[in-house]
Amino acid sequence: DTGVSQDPRHKITKRGQNVTFRCDPISEHNRLYWYRQTLGQGPEFLTYFQNEAQLEKSRLLSDRFSAERPKGSFSTLEIQRTEQGDSAMYLCASRYRENTEAFFGQGTRLTVV
Amino acid sequence: AQTVTQSQPEMSVQEAETVTLSCTYDTSENNYYLFWYKQPPSRQMILVIRQEAYKQQNATENRFSVNFQKAAKSFSLKISDSQLGDTAMYFCAFMKRGGGADGLTFGKGTHLIIQP
Numbered sequence: 680d681t682g683v684s685q686d687p688r689h690k691i692t693k694r695g696q697n698v699t700f701r702c703d704p705i706s707e708h709n710r711l712y713w714y715r716q717t718l719g720q721g722p723e724f725l726t727y728f729q730n731e732a733q734l735e736k737s738r739l740l741s742d743r744f745s746a747e748r749p750k751g752s753f754s755t756l757e758i759q760r761t762e763q764g765d766s767a768m769y770l771c772a773s774r775y776r777e778n779t780e781a782f783f784g785q786g787t788r789l790t791v792v
Numbered sequence: 793a794q795t796v797t798q799s800q801p802e803m804s805v806q807e808a809e810t811v812t813l814s815c816t817y818d819t820s821e822n823n824y825y826l827f828w829y830k831q832p833p834s835r836q837m838i839l840v841i842r843q844e845a846y847k848q849q850n851a852t853e854n855r856f857s858v859n860f861q862k863a864a865k866s867f868s869l870k871i872s873d874s875q876l877g878d879t880a881m882y883f884c885a886f887m888k889r890g891g892g893a894d895g896l897t898f899g900k901g902t903h904l905i906i907q908p
Contacts, residue, residue, distance in 0.1 A: 683836075712895055721796075721883050721898030722837075735895065770837070777894060778825070783837040 683784035685771050691790045692761055699757045700787045704773030711754050712781065713746055714770040715739065722770055728754060761791045794819045794886045798899035805874055806907050813869045813902045815884030823889040826860065827896070828869045831881040843867065879906045
């Protein structure tokens with residue numbers, strides 16, 4: 680196991696298109712997080728899964744965003760009808776259990792043109 | 793809600809010097825963790841050091857140490873004998889301890905540049 684992996688690393692899309700990102704956490708990590716990082720800012724929390732259950736969603740996660748984690752393994756983040764303001768780095772992190780270190784993936788950089 | 797403030801957008805020091813990055817936070821929680829994360833250019837975020845709020849002793853990891861002042865809600869990172877590989881964005885982060893969702897709240901970051 681080589682850590683948290685995210686796919687794709689880069690995505691350029693036209694405004695209005697739908698995009699989907701994938702995150703594969705470290706095996707046996709039951710907690711998975713999505714963050715968004717815009718230029719010059721720190722990552723902002725989007726949503727959190729414990730196993731397959733989505734337990735918390737930030738107000739940043741508009742109706743156009745949806746995340747899933749079927750079977751409690753990999754997770755997907757979909758953005759529908761993308762807008763230029765969605766351009767950002769989307770980071771995934773996983774954690775084995777409460778109060779342990781979170782490991783981050785390299786992120787997916789989304790550019791909406 | 794928690795907030796984390798990093799007041800130094802960018803810092804630059806010479807190799808081998810000591811540098812201190814500042815961080816303040818605001819929370820009504822009593823049990824929490826504080827972290828410093830490093831994000832090198834085009835690479836993933838990695839944990840540098842962590843501090844449990846209930847511990848009075850400041851955390852240390854090799855060349856990295858923190859000055860945790862709980863009453864002042866201050867959490868600075870000291871890097872001793874700085875190296876070129878320390879060049880990166882550094883983020884201070886807060887995490888509530890226990891009780892369900894435990895996402896991190898990050899500051900805006902400090903861009904640290906180590907000059908040869």
